Amino acid sequence: MLLNSQKPASLGFESLKFDHTRKLHSHPSRILGSWSVFYRTQKPNGAPNPIWCQSRVCRARGEHLITKVWSNVRNNSTVVETRVNDKNFERIYVQGGLNAKPLVVERIDKDENTGRGEESVVGSEAENINYENLEVSVGREESESEKEAWRLLKDAIVTYCGSPVGTLATNDPGDKQPLNYDQVFIRDFVPSALAFLLKGEGEIVRNFLLHTLQLQSWEKTVDCYSPGQGLMPASFKVRSVPLDENKTEEVLDPDFGESAIGRVAPVDSGLWWIILLRAYGKITGDYALQERVDVQTGIKLILNLCLSDGFDMFPSLLVTDGSCMIDRRMGIHGHPLEIQALFYSALRSSREMLAADDGAKNWVRAINNRLSALSFHIREYYWLDMKKVNEIYRYKTEEYSTDATNKFNIYPEQIPHWLMDWIPEKGGYMIGNLQPAHMDFRFFTLGNLWSIISSLGTPKQNKSVLKLIESKWDDLMGHMPLKICYPALEYEEWRIITGSDPKNTPWSYHNGGSWPTLLWQFTLACIKMGRTDLATKAVNLAEKRLKLDRWPEYYDTRNGKFIGKQSRLYQTWTIAGFLTSKMLLENPETASRLFWDEDYDLLEICVCALSNSGRKKCSRGAARSQILV
Ligand code: GLC
Numbered sequence: 001m002l003l004n005s006q007k008p009a010s011l012g013f014e015s016l017k018f019d020h021t022r023k024l025h026s027h028p029s030r031i032l033g034s035w036s037v038f039y040r041t042q043k044p045n046g047a048p049n050p051i052w053c054q055s056r057v058c059r060a061r062g063e064h065l066i067t068k069v070w071s072n073v074r075n076n077s078t079v080v081e082t083r084v085n086d087k088n089f090e091r092i093y094v095q096g097g098l099n100a101k102p103l104v105v106e107r108i109d110k111d112e113n114t115g116r117g118e119e120s121v122v123g124s125e126a127e128n129i130n131y132e133n134l135e136v137s138v139g140r141e142e143s144e145s146e147k148e149a150w151r152l153l154k155d156a157i158v159t160y161c162g163s164p165v166g167t168l169a170t171n172d173p174g175d176k177q178p179l180n181y182d183q184v185f186i187r188d189f190v191p192s193a194l195a196f197l198l199k200g201e202g203e204i205v206r207n208f209l210l211h212t213l214q215l216q217s218w219e220k221t222v223d224c225y226s227p228g229q230g231l232m233p234a235s236f237k238v239r240s241v242p243l244d245e246n247k248t249e250e251v252l253d254p255d256f257g258e259s260a261i262g263r264v265a266p267v268d269s270g271l272w273w274i275i276l277l278r279a280y281g282k283i284t285g286d287y288a289l290q291e292r293v294d295v296q297t298g299i300k301l302i303l304n305l306c307l308s309d310g311f312d313m314f315p316s317l318l319v320t321d322g323s324c325m326i327d328r329r330m331g332i333h334g335h336p337l338e339i340q341a342l343f344y345s346a347l348r349s350s351r352e353m354l355a356a357d358d359g360a361k362n363w364v365r366a367i368n369n370r371l372s373a374l375s376f377h378i379r380e381y382y383w384l385d386m387k388k389v390n391e392i393y394r395y396k397t398e399e400y401s402t403d404a405t406n407k408f409n410i411y412p413e414q415i416p417h418w419l420m421d422w423i424p425e426k427g428g429y430m431i432g433n434l435q436p437a438h439m440d441f442r443f444f445t446l447g448n449l450w451s452i453i454s455s456l457g458t459p460k461q462n463k464s465v466l467k468l469i470e471s472k473w474d475d476l477m478g479h480m481p482l483k484i485c486y487p488a489l490e491y492e493e494w495r496i497i498t499g500s501d502p503k504n505t506p507w508s509y510h511n512g513g514s515w516p517t518l519l520w521q522f523t524l525a526c527i528k529m530g531r532t533d534l535a536t537k538a539v540n541l542a543e544k545r546l547k548l549d550r551w552p553e554y555y556d557t558r559n560g561k562f563i564g565k566q567s568r569l570y571q572t573w574t575i576a577g578f579l580t581s582k583m584l585l586e587n588p589e590t591a592s593r594l595f596w597d598e599d600y601d602l603l604e605i606c607v608c609a610l611s612n613s614g615r616k617k618c619s620r621g622a623a624r625s626q627i628l629v
Contacts, residue, residue, distance in 0.1 A: 145547040146582060149575045152551065153195060156572045157204065158184050160238045161250055164204040165211050167192040167576070169235070170553070170568040180255065181568055183235035186212060186269040187325060190276055191520050191576035197283040198583040198590060205280050206289060212236070212273060213298045215254040222258045230301030231256055232273050234266035234327070262329065264322035267339055270302035271346040278349035282593040290353045299350050300363070306343060307366055315373035316340045316434075325446055326484065326510045331497035334435040337447030340378055341430075345454040347371050348596050372605040378430060378456055381408070384441070385428030385464065389419065392439075409437045416441055418487055422475075427468030430457065432485065443468075443486045445476070445518050452525040453595045466531050469522075478559025480514045480545060481538040482522055488512030488558075503566055507557050514560030516542050516552070517577040523584050528595045532585060539581050551575050 142150070156167040166184030175181070193205040217231040233254035240248045257265050277295070281287045289295060312318040314335060321333035324342070332338075351367045354360050392415060395406040419441050430451050433440035452462040469476050476483045488506040489497050498504045504511040519542055526535035546552075553571035554564040563569075584591040 143543070145543050146579065148547055149551075149579050152570060152575050153192060153572065153579065156192075156570075156575075158238055160207075160211065160252060163207050165207045165238070165252075166204070166236075167572045169573070170571050172568060172570040175568065180235060180237075180260070183237045183255065184208075185235040186232055186266070187234075187272050188517075188573040190272055191517060191573050191580045193276055194279065194283075194520065194594075195576045195579040195583065197280065198580065198587065202280065202284040202286065205276070205284075206286070209273070209277055209280060209289065209295075211252060213295060215252060216270075216298055216301065217254075217256055222256070222263065230270065230298075230303075230305040232266065232269035232302065234260055234264075234269055260327070262322055262327070264327045265320055266327075267317070267319045267323035268325065268342055270305065271339075271342040274299060274302060274346040274349045274353075275342070278353060279594055281353070283590060291355055296353075296355055299353060302346070303350055303363070303367070306346075307370060315370055315377050317343050328504065328510065329497075329499050329501060330485075330504060330510050331440065331489070332433060332444075334433050334438070336433050336440075337378075337382060337430050337444050337451070339447075340374065340382075341447045341450030341454060341456050344371065344374055344378075344456040345450055345596075347374075348454055348599075368602065368605055371599070372602045375456055375602060378451070379458055379461065381434055382430040383428060383457075383461055384423070384431050386423050386425055388428070389415065389423050408434060408439070410439050411437065414439060414441075422472070422487075424468060424471045426464070427466075427471055428461065428464045429468050430461075430465070443476070443483075445482050445484055445486075445515075446521065449518070449521040449525045452528060453521065455596045455598045459598055462525075463529055466526065466529050466534060470531075470534060474559060477538060477541065478514065478561070479541070480516060480555040480560035481542055482514060482516075482518040483560070484510055484513055484515045484518065484554075486512060505565075508565050509554055509556075509567075512558075513564055514555040515574075516546060516555075517571075517573040520577040520580040520584065523581040524591060524594055527584060527588050527591045532588070535581065535585060539578070539585065542578060542581075546574065546578055551578075 152171065153167065156171040157164045158166045158168055166189050168182055169185050169188045170178065170181035172178075189208060193208065196202070196204050212232060215233050215236055217229060217233070233256045236252050236254040239251050239253050241251055243249050257263050260266075277290055277299070281290050290299075306317060310318060316335040317339050318335060319333065319339050321330065322328045324332075324336065324338045326332055326338070347367050347370060351364060351371075354363055392410060393412050395410060395412050397406060397409055397411055399406055399409070429443050429448050431439055432442045432444045432447070448465050451457040452465055455462070457465065472486075475486055488494075488508075488511045489504075490506040494500070494504075494506055494511070498511065501511075503509050506512060519538060522538055523535040526532055549563050550569040551571055551574045552563045553568040553574060555567070556562045556564045584594075
């Protein structure tokens with residue numbers, strides 16, 4: 001598909017070619033409005049476009065900034081007819097055509113709706129946000145660690161045209177080679193966002209959601225190839241571009257993986273964006289944001305990417321290696337649990353947020369079907385406890401039939417030695433990945449925690465995961481919560497699976513390192529399951545060292561004793577994760593708005609093609625009875 005975005009508003013879309021999954025029609029202006037003051041331009045080298053802050057009084061940082069934005073931009077809408085599993089979805093109206101997606105950001109206190117066309121103003125200045133005076137959530141004196149953490153979090157705020165829009169991944173003045181750690185990462189910003197929201201500060205989160213929405217891909221280009229719309233970038237940077245007469249201009253420059261080390265695809269970004277959008281509404285009560293037309297379109301584009309058909313046979317999402325928090329080669333390509341758990345959470349979030357309009361019925365049906373199939377798949381095939389290990393140990397192989405016991409043809413020889421010793425008598429967990437003849441038995445923390453938070457696991461499984469974490473405390477918590485995965489890949493496995501990655505050596509970084517940012521998600525899972533004792537223990541453990549160690553990104557060694565070999569210091573999501581954990585523990589009622597209970601209606605849904613064809617009885621019924629006990 002050939003796209004040129006030099007001229008955003010007046011392209012003739014008639015000339016655009018169609019591809020197999022999306023039909024693009026030229027479409028007359030639906031609602032008239034002035035063109036956005038923000039739009040994306042094509043970089044000369046063809047890389048994805050930064051957003052320019054135009055027709056504004058927007059100078060270098062620190063100067064007085066006022067930005068005017070016209071909020072109603074509907075000219076040159078393009079209709080994207082979405083196709084999800086052959087169900088007829090509503091048409092998605094793409095603002096400004098394919099490659100120009102106008103930004104609409106208003107003040108947080110403004111009554112807004114993009115469909116109404118009022119003029120509005122961007123920009124309370126970052127300096128105007130008085131983070132110091134925000135109330136302490138429980139009315140107690142904050143600890144020294146908390147005070148420092150708040151100061152550091154505030155210092156990490158990134159502004160764009162005068163408004164706070166995110167936080168730097170790392171803000172270490174001593175770091176001479178920040179690589180891309182001086183950018184705002186979508187996934188890294190989530191704990192920052194929650195810390196701000198729990199402190200009563202919503203503007204930065206709202207700005208972040210709207211600006212990243214604006215960056216959402218309409219024409220991602222990597223090596224002359226343009227995959228689907230809807231992808232959210234991994235990160236973005238606010239760049240200052242020189243203009244004439246010693247003036248500079250700020251632009252938002254997204255990275256969709258085309259600059260990232262290893263060119264990894266940020267599959268999790270869109271899922272996090274949806275999850276955060278829901279959290280923003282739940283905590284601030286500002287549901288108008290998610291009701292906006294442009295925001296609704298953003299949700300649907302992400303869903304569209306996730307729900308469209310591919311060659312895959314499973315309801316889980318098929319992704320490449322390094323497409324989430326573990327963003328380099330670690331043998332997690334295929335159907336990694338982390339992506340499935342975030343996908344499930346994003347689907348549940350979307351179902352709550354999609355406006356009840358004409359097209360909503362089809363979306364909700366598709367979401368429900370996928371939720372149902374996905375939870376069945378994960379609960380049945382990813383769950384591992386002592387009983388299941390014993391079952392696999394005795395598996396017959398090479399079974400050809402629809403009712404095979406060993407459906408994925410797993411050879412018992414695959415069961416690693418460490419697992420036979422490690423699996424406790426009580427408790428269990430979701431395995432890391434499942435593919436034909438392949439089970440990744442490693443324990444991946446983020447995926448397991450989000451299975452609990454989103455109720456992807458059954459209530460019993462969720463309880464059992466925390467039981468396992470408790471009984472394996474030294475392995476998973478050690479000196480610093482929490483291990484990103486357990487155990488590490490060593491020797492030949494490390495060589496073959498990581499490609500001899502010197503950053504991912506055994507018990508370092510992604511390969512069995514300990515990541516304090518995982519603490520807030522552990523806390524949330526514990527609150528949900530009534531195990532705040534475990535969360536408190538972990539938070540206290542972290543608090544003893546984080547400030548002293550200068551808020552490292554990760555820790556190394558088998559039990560997290562040392563600051564990571566190449567760990568960044570003053571890592572923002574470490575800082576924010578700590579603050580968020582503290583506040584969640586003190587506000588369990590607010591915390592409860594961030595997780596999901598079991599959806600019993602989903603258990604009734606079955607879209608199993610086998611049962612329809614009458615070839616085989618669907619196993620859903622049996623599974624349901626197990627879940628309900
Ligand atoms: C590393 C992490 C990734 C994180 C980024 C910024 O690449 O693997 O998860 O988002 O740093 O902190």
